[in-house]
Amino acid sequence: MLLITPLITELERLYKGAEIDIIAEGDIGKEVFSTFFSVKNIYCLPKRGFKHPWSFLRLLSKVRKTRYDLIVDPCIGSGFSRALTRALNGTYKLGFDDKWAGSGLTHAVPEDAALRHMAHRPVNLVRWVPSPEHVDDQQYPMLDIRLTDVELAQGRQVIHELLDVPTETSMPLVVGIFGNATRAKRYPSEWWREFLDTFRAQCPQARLIEVVPMHGHSMFGAEWPGYYSTDIRRMGAVMAGMDLMITADCGVMHLAVASKVPTVGMFSVTDATVYEPYGMGSCALVTKGLTAQEVASRIVANYAQLLEHKAPAGVPWQNPPTLEQQVRM
Numbered sequence: 001m002l003l004i005t006p007l008i009t010e011l012e013r014l015y016k017g018a019e020i021d022i023i024a025e026g027d028i029g030k031e032v033f034s035t036f037f038s039v040k041n042i043y044c045l046p047k048r049g050f051k052h053p054w055s056f057l058r059l060l061s062k063v064r065k066t067r068y069d070l071i072v073d074p075c076i077g078s079g080f081s082r083a084l085t086r087a088l089n090g091t092y093k094l095g096f097d098d099k100w101a102g103s104g105l106t107h108a109v110p111e112d113a114a115l116r117h118m119a120h121r122p123v124n125l126v127r128w129v130p131s132p133e134h135v136d137d138q139q140y141p142m143l144d145i146r147l148t149d150v151e152l153a154q155g156r157q158v159i160h161e162l163l164d165v166p167t168e169t170s171m172p173l174v175v176g177i178f179g180n181a182t183r184a185k186r187y188p189s190e191w192w193r194e195f196l197d198t199f200r201a202q203c204p205q206a207r208l209i210e211v212v213p214m215h216g217h218s219m220f221g222a223e224w225p226g227y228y229s230t231d232i233r234r235m236g237a238v239m240a241g242m243d244l245m246i247t248a249d250c251g252v253m254h255l256a257v258a259s260k261v262p263t264v265g266m267f268s269v270t271d272a273t274v275y276e277p278y279g280m281g282s283c284a285l286v287t288k289g290l291t292a293q294e295v296a297s298r299i300v301a302n303y304a305q306l307l308e309h310k311a312p313a314g315v316p317w318q319n320p321p322t323l324e325q326q327v328r329m
Contacts, residue, residue, distance in 0.1 A: 177211070240261050263280075
């Protein structure tokens with residue numbers, strides 16, 4: 001869902017005033033898109049919908065009552081997504097497919113036109129039909145859950161409370177750490193210990209806050225203040241009040257980027273070109289072949305301007321790298 005937010009931004013740019021319905025698996029779409037004015041309906045299919053046929057068919061029947069001007073299937077190789085596209089009523093149906101016949105699409109874009117990055121891919125899809133020769137002429141929209149001013153203020157208040165800093169005083173340099181990930185993407189506790197010891201030695205002015213994983217247990221022995229929530233918008237609001245987020249490749253990495261905090265995404269096994277964070281000074285750090293100490297040193301070196309010259313509280317980082325200036329570390 002987070003990786004689809006740039007697509008919604010691009011549709012808003014291409015089709016001013018359009019109303020957009022989103023069909024998603026599970027309830028997370030309601031949280032992600034709750035503040036998007038252009039999004040009219042969010043239809044949440046039951047997870048593993050074919051195991052809940054009656055709920056699935058009732059919702060599908062409801063969606064089929066609408067005749068859409070455009071239906072976008074942003075997936076490649078998803079039979080479920082393509083079946084939904086075929087089942088819905090629309091004047092135009094757009095998706096990636098090398099075989100026009102039998103695809104169920106009115107406009108099939110060749111699969112080799114799809115970029116590797118999962119957030120760029122659907123943007124290229126909707127750009128390709130009107131102007132295939134100019135698909136890459138513009139920058140790509142950022143991931144963005146569009147946190148409100150109220151949410152951002154509440155997130156900053158939580159950070160003040162976690163660090164026991166009075167709200168009327170300037171906030172110190174705040175670095176968020178998320179230590180969890182799935183399977184091989186998770187760094188061992190010993191690796192994190194070496195990393196954090198090096199980072200703290202080289203950046204002693206930083207105050208650390210742990211973003212606690214879904215299971216509710218600290219990954220670092222509760223050594224630093226921790227924030228836990230099962231609500232992604234609350235998590236995003238708190239991370240938005242930080243100066244930097246450091247995390248392995250995982251959903252929280254994407255959430256941090258979508259909350260517009262500079263984010264270092266560390267990649268050890270997966271392909272960084274497919275999921276790397278981008279925009280607002282965010283970047284990927286490929287850690288294969290590096291020690292934990294070397295990784296920490298690279299982060300401190302590459303974010304020296306931010307870590308050494310923090311702006312006063314409430315003032316954003318003045319000189320984040322542009323998209324073209326980002327360096328793959």
